[in-house]
Amino acid sequence: MDNQELQELTEKISRVQFGLPFLHKARFNPRLRTTGGRYLLNSHDIEINKRYLEQLGHDELVGIIKHELCHYHLHLLGKGYKHRDADFRALLKKVGAPRFCGQLPENEVKKKSKKTVVYECTSCGIVFKRRRNINTARYVCGKCRGELRKVKEIKAQ
Template sequence: MTNEELQSLTEEISARFFRKPFKHSAFFNPRLRTTGGRYMLSSHNIEINRHYYDEHGFDELVGIVKHELCHYHLHIEGKGYKHGDKDFRALMQQVGAPRHCSPLSQGEKRQTSLKTYFYKCMSCGQGYRRQRRVNTNRYVCGKCSGKLEEVMKKAE
């Protein structure tokens, strides 16, 4: 699906389910990773994560577009457009928009930090696990102010 097809789909869904025109842009944003789509308050554009369309298909894409159009139309009208607002929840139920996307498979998720560092206080034995290295000459134990020693580095 191209951006032009997504734009026409968004305009069609807006006219059919909301009975209001969509006058801004809808496009795929390749930088989106953790969300199915987002509505931009400043530009009124809608950005969609292509991975959800590729993995879950057309129906998932329609649900994401409906969800983002709820934000869009309520914001334009000056009503409550946030997830917790009563207007938003009522409109989502009215048009059949999902509250959350289906989760992506593990291959699409970003990997967390690969290294974990373990430190131990030489005085009291308090242990610390960190994802970043700690300068043991500068930092001390938070419990007793003793000297820290790197115990081991674990690659996951």
């Protein structure tokens, strides 16, 4: 699918689902990383992440387009177009648009497992919990300036 086909699909969804014309541009933006699409307030254009079409299919793309068209039409009508607005949520429900897009399979692989590293002061015995490892040769206890030692590392599932 190219930008022209995306434009035609967006115009069709707008006419059929919303009963209103889509008069601006819809295009793929290869720079989008963490979102399925976005509505641009100044130009009224819609940008879509093509990886959602490639990895999750046509149905996910249609859902993203519906979501962005909700922003588009409400903004042009002067109603609440933001995620937290009641107008926006009601229109999402009416047209069957998702509130959030699905997770890309490529991003699920990149997720890091969270861990907690526990350090203890050798002088006063105070316990410190950190997400990252710290250099115990460089850092000391904030309470008594004692030496720190790594006690354990807890990995979350």
